[in-house]
Amino acid sequence: MHKFLIAFLIALSGVSWAQVTVPYRIGDRFGIADENGKMLIPATFDVIDVHAPGEFTATKRSANGFKTTYITDNKIRLSDTDYNYFNLDSSFITAVKLKNTGDFGADDSRNSVTDVYTLSGKKVFEQSYRFVNFIEDEKKPALKDEILIITNDLNGKYSLLLLSKKTMKVTRTFFENAVDVDTDYDRFPSSFNVKYVLARETTLNQLTITFENGRIKTHNSEPVSPSSGFGRSVSESYSSYSPPPPPHAYAQEGIKSPQNKPEQINDNIALEIKMVELNKRYTEPFTDQTMTLVNHKLTKEYANLVKVDGKWGYFGNQTKNWILPPSYDEIILDEGKCVFCSTYVVRVDGVYRIIETEHNKQKTYPGKFVKIPHFAKKDFGREGFQLIQLFDEDGKFFAYANQDGKVYYSR
Known part of the structure; x- marks a missing residue:
């Protein structure tokens, strides 16, 4: 009985450690929920930025400015503050207020x-x-x-x-x-x-x-x-x-590039691919993250987008093999989440999916989305849980989702 109790406590500890929490949108407000959508912190915030598993900055906007709340391990640590950002360091919180975010360096x-x-x-x-x-x-x-x-x-x-x-x-x-x-x-x-x-x-x-x-x-x-x-x-x-922010979550705000048609040799071969570019000043927690699709020039000696029978594929000119077969209405390059892998967003008949390629192996995640997905965090809080951000056609952030297509949103 004693051994059973010890084993049970160890297992329970593992379950607790593996719990994943995500920003959950209800209407126009965000809170924190577990991976099944059970609310842990009420949806009262305008923006929630993800730093690391279980670590978030939640912000309320007002006519007089903004108030930030720092959350770790499903607990509100600092509430309704004037700080621009927080760091968790050696079991202490450093809270930073910038005099002028425009002069940040x-x-x-x-x-x-x-x-x-x-x-x-x-x-x-x-x-x-x-x-x-x-x-x-x-x-x-x-x-x-x-x-x-x-x-x-x-x-x-x-x-x-x-x-x-x-x-x-x-x-x-x-x-x-x-x-x-x-x-x-x-x-x-x-x-x-x-x-x-x-x-x-x-x-x-x-x-x-x-x-x-x-x-x-x-x-x-x-x-x-x-x-x-x-x-x-x-x-x-x-x-x-100046802590090192996650580059996908805290990219400096830039000038949005026009979403032009990629440069092509002809109607069936393109020399450019659309690529995800995220825009957000992490020192301005009151701002929403946005996404822009920019044209990324391909190295034609390496690969080209090629259209076959009206569908686009991604062809490796060195290997003489398809990196992605010609099965898609659109292929978008997303940033890789591992050293030797590449991530793509593909669209067929208005439905988007995420494909990851690594060492000539291809993995298609099961989630199907009507909004553009961005692979935000790999193995987020637990191996196999992938945190996805969803953006509308105008590049405005909508909500988070997981790799299986569960969208953390309700009306």
Whole structure:
């Protein structure tokens, strides 16, 4: 009986881990539902952006601006905030407000104001920063009950703090008011080095911290030769100000290209293929993602679109084989979701399907759609679950769906 209970709990844990949640549209509003459509968070939001499995930013628009809500693991962590985006880092939430989204740039940290929160929504520091960096490896943590944090305040000065995870209080300040820092992770998590210069001083110092059994073993700061000076500063190398967004979800907004007829040699051979291009500023959560079909020039030595008996196929000129057989009214190139695969959207009689090719093998997903599908996330939250976005003919986002054709939408 005891073994059975343990096996049951392990199985239950696996089911919980594998639960998939998606934005679900009801009417003109979005909420969060499980993969079967059961609502977990009510549909009260105008926009929901997907970051990772179980991680979303939900936004309400109003005449006075917008309010963002940060959601992880089916829980609202921060509600109705003024932040432009959020990051989940080392079990902390960094919430970033941009002074001007039009001036957003990877190196312009002066444009951002960052606050740090716990997962329960408690603000960790009274003051705000330009950015913060957690000195941690979540897979191999150096510290058990504490965490090192480099902060860059609103005046551009750096500090290195030791924060207790239990009390959420700073237990030690290694340095503060530094004008530049350079971090060295080469021996982390056994040790960590950081070079820094304090304000109004010219001495280059190096702080070395060693770790043992989840605690700080030693820490020592000493002047070093300027010849061993700075490589890249923490603001350039490790700033949380500019996290790497999923490219399909956060592509910078561009100019929509006209959906012209692809260039052709004749009526039966095309030198261009329509390709999916997504448009969205991830720093503007109040905006909807849009899709444009742009003309992508083919390398004729590699492949061409070829029409046979009124149907288009994709022919490999090197292999002399059909990559896609001539069976479709339209073929659209979508971005691949794996290293050696390609993804295509095909249309027959007003119905769209998704085809993935890899190593000369072809897989057609069962879902059939009347709106244009985009393969948004592969193996999203669980192997075999594919998250699909649907767009109308004008390129406006409609709703999410899965690989089997289930659309997460109801009136």
